[in-house]
Amino acid sequence: MFHCEISEAKRSDGRRRVKLVLHEIHQDRNHYNKNGISYNEQYVRDNADSIIGMPICATFLDSEKDIPYDHGMTGQDGNMPLFENSVQVGSADGWSIEDIQINGEKHKVLIAEGYINQQRYPHFVEWLENKINDGDTIYGSVEFVGKGKNKIVYDGEPVEKGRVPKVYDYSGYCILTVEPSDDSAILIELNQKIKEDEKVDEKTLNQIISAVENKITELNTKNADYESKIAEMNEIISTKDAEIATLTDEKATAETNACQKDEKINELNGLVETMKAELNELKKSAKIAELNSALGDFSDDEKNMAKDKLDKFNADPMGCGIEVNDIVTEINACIGAETKKKEKAMAVEINSQNNFAADIFGCVDTDNDDDKNDKLDIDNLFV
Template structure:
């Protein structure tokens, strides 16, 4: 007879974080004279009658190690509550998606069996999936074990067997599939271990290995894990010491930084006081400068006004000795002089008038055909003296 085992662990994922899996739930004997070592004989009709309960049943594992990589059994059965088993240390690692009856070849032999398909939560149990892949790669197909119980929401308080319960050849007729466990131990027979819950009987099957051998194996694994834990504990102790030292260093650095920061704040406060004092003094100086600048500008304006008046008066005094016709030579400059008086403009005005007078004298002399040498300064100036309408002699220096 064949063991119930995992047939396929696919590389594909039918959804994110889920690993497809296919396995034999149990063999179907279809003959009450044939049974597994648990005394169970499965009938295909009854299997099909109850097959819906196999869909969505949990895939469970009792992990042997804290890394949750290697399975052991169904889990510790802590109590029976309302005729339902309570497993304290097994976890759900996946769920059954589909279940059907079919012929399947296992280890070179074709059997009639209940086959299930589903998926494992790989994102949460990646180490376990790695263990499964490793076992199957080595040709060690992990065994599975089905769990059944009383029919839910029925008047039956127990599993109903065709012909009643018996030690050998009992045929489950009315029941529910409640779970399928992936095992890491050898089952009690060639088929998967079957865990039954019945109010009349509850047996825990023995394993092929002796209890002493199992205890030795467990002790070895416990010792290995204990050594790993001790090693990790030592590392943690070393790390905690390092952390403590670093925390001390950080505390000292924080204290130093705090002192430096306080010192820096005091210095900054002093500098701010000095800066504010300097700003106040600077503002006062700027105010004084602005006041003095205003006074200077007023004085400059007054001085310019006074100087302008003096220049206008001086020009008028100088123009008084000229005739209106002579002043016509610089009429425009004379009219605009008072708007912006300057000594340069005054000199220009007088020069233009004197030039006009000189030109007039020369023209008159030429018209009289005066034969006096043109280069004779005495004759030229004589003509000038004659043209003075006031009857006074004009000083030589007033001509230019």
């Protein structure tokens, strides 16, 4: 909603006073603007002081800075919308709620008072004056955000149609030539509005036509420049696309080669593992053959003398930690011990037999000297 009064008096500070209708105040939540927002009077009063210091903005399409376009919104930073394409042409310093007539109907509206800086935007002020003098309606749109870092607080659920903002700040007002969200947002007064009907004579009409033709020529020249730049950029883009396609092919080839390399490595690793297993089996067989060869001269009883080591060796020749010489040495040690045991037993038996012989012949008396020369005949012993 935009309704404007602009002061006819030209102050030395270049500020032209204006009155702007920000938006309509609705009867209830069943009435709302094109964006589905319904403004409650009490909530409007609660938040209206944020209008003081609020920027009045416009987005211009050319260097003349005369005709506004849209909000100039470029994005959002958190909860804060960004309007980097728009400029501040003035500022608000007061507000009021009034009943006004718009298109023959009574509307309760929120009005902001402030100024537009004519020193910096003379063509824009001239455009406003001309629009008002021609009886044209000038539209605008209010911008509001949540307080501080908070989001806008609504009364109840923020439904699509009929949502009522409760806690918020008025952050800006943009004068538009595009369709506004609130048809009541109009320019009321550009100070002392000139109401005289003026007729356009042929000379003035020719001046307007000439100005329009000059603007068209200027725009065509700019369009030619833009088209040249666009063609140049398209050529660069085409070159980059070709480079990207080449790199993509190279990447695909590299990935294919890497995949084939990985497959070959896996195949070789599998072959190595198979050969390791076969080698281990051969080593086991060789160890067992070496053992059997070393034990070939031993009897089964002698082999049983190292039975524990033999069992462990046969179960895991490579990992048991037992060498063939260890088994042979243990068997030889056992055989030696057994031999000594038998020799000792034989010596005991021989000693026993010698003692027995002494007992048999110990009773023969040889003390008679007369008998020394007598021949001893074994047969005579048992006469």
